[in-house]
Amino acid sequence: MTAATARPVTAATAADVAARLRQADAVTILCHVRPDPDTLGSGLALGQALATLGKSVEVAYPGDLQLPASMAALPGSDLLVAPAAVVGHPTAVSVDAATLGRLEGLADVFTAAPTRIVIDHHVSNTGFGTVDLIDPASDCTAALVLEIVDALDVDLTESIATCIYAGLVTDTGSFKWARPASFGIAARLLQAGVDGARWSRQLLDSHPFAWFRVVGEVLAHACLVESACGGAGLVYTTVPHELLSAMPWDESESLIDLVRTAREVEVAAVFKESEPGRWNVSLRSKDSIDVTTIARAFGGGGHVRAAGYSATGSAAEVTAALVALLD
Structure with missing residues (x-):
């Protein structure tokens, strides 16, 4: 051995x-x-x-x-x-x-x-x-x-x-x-x-000014799927590579905490394109859903309320896969 x-x-x-x-x-x-x-x-x-x-x-x-x-x-x-x-x-x-x-x-x-x-x-x-x-x-x-x-x-x-x-x-x-x-x-x-x-x-609570532009674009493209998770709701957004690469890598970690504040949903997801076609996905839930079960379905893991996984494909493909699983 x-x-x-x-x-x-x-x-x-x-x-x-x-x-x-x-x-x-x-x-x-x-x-x-x-x-x-x-x-x-x-x-x-x-x-x-x-x-x-x-x-x-x-x-x-x-x-x-x-x-x-x-x-x-x-x-x-x-x-x-x-x-x-x-x-x-x-x-x-x-x-x-x-x-x-x-x-x-x-x-x-x-x-x-x-x-x-x-x-x-x-x-x-x-x-x-x-x-x-x-x-x-x-x-x-x-x-x-x-x-x-x-x-x-x-x-x-x-x-x-x-x-x-x-x-x-x-x-x-x-x-x-x-x-x-x-x-x-x-x-x-x-x-x-x-x-x-x-x-x-x-x-x-400290961000460079350029972070605000990124946040604006990310939130503007957020999508709401109220029927997901048995009606508990999902909100998700994507951060394409060109946008992600324009900001310090650690600043992207705070984006999920903004998206998760949507009142209508239980689960939030942020898809970050680390390289063209390669995504790091952050998941969060509020009260009733164990997001590790979602992450594990895609080969990831984490905590009951905070988990993540990796995915490959276009933005449309990786987001559709999550919606298909939860809707």
Whole structure:
């Protein structure tokens, strides 16, 4: 058996993960492609905690996209290395990746490690490590990293807390859909010195002026299908490649949160054409529909209220496929 196929998988606790990490001299932490604040904040928070313990740490994400200024300013960014410079230590940790595929070009680095730890909160994650800490009841992966930091007996510094806050505030939509436990976590992070107002504004409420033109065009082409989802309704829109490529990649992530506000519908979808004919589809629901079932029908996954998948074809073809499934 190779390291890539050797299992069994362990259903782990934060204490189990901490015990494995204590045994390691060096750790590679991998974030998912097109990193968001939860994967990056989780990676940098855990990396700082391990560095405090004297471990050699590298944090990386696949691809050559530069981080937006909002995330590049997170504490611990000095731990980041380019994909080509990744050493690949015997202990590798995947943070916030629902599948191995989300690590893209760094997947081989993960599977080559004898000890492979998965930390995630996506309900669709079935586990792909030798040790899997997967808790869909957690609002974000960063909250699970906080449990590990505590289990490592590392002080919750302002820098570590800030990275955890980044994941928490964004994955809860600025606490709009947070579970009760998240408010207690937020209070603890603020008490550790996090400037909540600054980071909430920087991560959620700051856009370049050009973003407004994109938003205008995207919303102008939104379509309403009131009969979809058994009458619960669907709203969707597309962002063609020429429009998407004119804006910073991270800015496109906020479009789904605008489309989902349509009062008449339960489900919202945004089709983003990353390359001509290749689409990343974001799905959201409000109360009654599990969008992971929709995403899985197209080979994707995610959360009950937030999921996604990839599709190929023309705008008419990929949107028609979703409407046909739901109408």
